[in-house]
Amino acid sequence: MSENKWEKRRKEDTKRINDVRNEWERDHARLIHSAAFRRLQSKTQVLGLGESDFYRTRLTHSMEVAQIGTGILRCLKHKYEHLNIEIYQALPDVALMNAICLAHDIGHPPFGHGGEVALNICMREHGGFEGNGQTLRILSRLDKYTDGYGMNPTRRLLLGVLKYPASYISTVQDNAYGEIKYPRWLSEAEKQKPPKCYLNSENDVVNWILEALNNDEKAEFVKSKPHKSGHLKPMYKALDTSIMELADDISYSLHDLEDAISLGMxxxxxxxxxxQANEEDNADSKENRFKACGLDSNKIAEKLFSNESYQRKNQIGDLVNQFITNAEVKPTGILSASSDLIKWNAVLDKQHEQLLEHIFDLVKDKVIKSPNVQQLEFKGQKLVIELFEALASDPTRLLPTTTIVRYQKAETETHKQQVICDYISGMTDEYATRLYEKIYYPHRGSIFDRL
Incomplete structure (x- = not known):
């Protein structure tokens, strides 16, 4: 596989004098030095910031995803070096894998999924909003490293963060959305979630990324199918994306479990x-999901719920290792694929896939869906919608100077609304809260405040 086409950048980019780094190392450096990456330290993961100093933020989560992602990569390289040289040569460089994993959440707005739903409601008539799609937009367009090309990363990094290679307009089904109530923040979040997609505004970027594929590959790679959400969902992802997504699944299932146990949730x-096994489910009992992977759920519980925190930490580490070392590479099913990057995906074997899903179901039931977490998401949803409405009501009065310049240059109403959306989605939880209070609360804020 020729690396050259995947190392290309949208804008010509000359190395600095005596720079000995490869292209993937340059991508990695740009990412970790970016403001968008730093802001992850003050963005909600699952548990709202300020509740405790213990649990993960989007930044620490992204760092853990990078560590797990490179761990999966090393295991796969070890497994396939002598077993299948085609797969081995297709696997990414460690620096590239690091960069893709660290970048995977930089487009997510303040207040987690509450913020995402809020911005999707506000942008309903202007192309919607989806956090992964915003990640691509930041990397390729918004970041300040260049003027108009974002971080100007390599084609392969952009392909790696393209979790859903279909546009909003090609995946959205209007009848999948519920009624928008008034005030809009009262709309039911579950019925206002966006489709899994990239944003329409990035069509030119995605077209450039996929220029490295032949026409048959492109046509197959961007296909979608009906999803339980009511929207369509893309069917395929690239090899690097599959490693990152697997690392993400392992991280948020196990590390959110660790946080929840530590906090008594x-x-x-x-x-x-x-x-416990259900009577009507004996053949595939939940206990058997551990046994199928050579594990004992009772022994795991002894350590997870030990009074000694090191026991819990060691057990979480054992589980992470269990999933990392049972990753494998399988064909994507794209029959026309000649490019190795869309020909293969990293997956867990069926037993470990079911076990990870089973563990995540517990986290979802007891943490993500808990009233405390949902109340924080609802508060974030309300705050973001009302902040958007205030800024959109009189943009040249309320937006910061640099954002006003972008707003005034925007040629269409959709582009103008997207400028406001970009501004809000880039905020940290704390910045959004302070700006909201400054605008709405009579006794908060002064002209001397630094947000």
Whole structure:
């Protein structure tokens, strides 16, 4: 596989004198030195910032995804070096894998999924909003490293962060959305989630990324199918993306479990009840999901719920290792694929895939869907919608100077609304809260405040 076409950047980019780094190392450096990456330290992962100093933020989560992603990569390289040289040569460089994993969440707005739903409601008539799509937009257009080309990363990095290679307009189904209530922040979040997609505004970027594929590959790679959400969902992803996504799944399932146990949100009885076999499900009992992977859920519980925190940490590490070392590479099913990057995907074997999903179901039931977390998401949803409405009501009065310049240059109403959306989605939880208070609260804020 020729690396050259995947090392290309949208804008010509000359190396600095005596720079000995490869292109992937340059991508990695740009990412970790970017403001968008730094802002992840003050963005919600699952548990709202300020509740405790213990748990993960989007930044620490992204760092853990990068560590797990490179761990999966090393295991796959070890496994396939002598088993399948085609797969081995297709696997990414470690620096590239690091960069893709670190970048995967930089487009997510303040207040997690509450913020995403809020911006999707506000942008309903202007191309919607989806956090992964915003990641591509930041990397390729918004970041300040260049004027108009974002971080100007390599084609392969952009392909790696393209989790959903279909546009909003090609995946959205209007009848999948519920009614928008008034005020809009009262709309039911579950029925206002965006399709999994990239944003329409990035069509030119995605077309450039996919120029490295032949026409048959492109046509197959961007296909979507009906999803339970009611929208369409892309069917395929690239090899590098599949490693990143697997690392993300492992991280948020196990590390959110660790946080939840430490904070008392998941108890041993919760664990045991979740793992009990249902009478009508004996053949594929939940207990058997551990046994199928050579694990004992009771022994795992002994360490997870031990009074000694090091025992819990060691057990989480054992589980992470269990999933990392059971990753494998399988064909994507794209029959026309000649490019190795869309021919193969990293996956877990069926037993470990079911076990990881089972563990995540516990986290979802006891943490993500808990009233405390949902109340924080709802508060974030309300705050973001009302902040958007205020800024959109009188943009040249309320937006910062640099954003006003972008707003005035925007040629269409959709582009103008997208400028406001870009501004809000880039905020940290704390910045959004302070700006909201400054605009809406009579006794908060002064002209001397530095947000």
């Amino acid at each position: 998941i108890t041993r009885s919760d664990w045991e009840n979740h793992n």
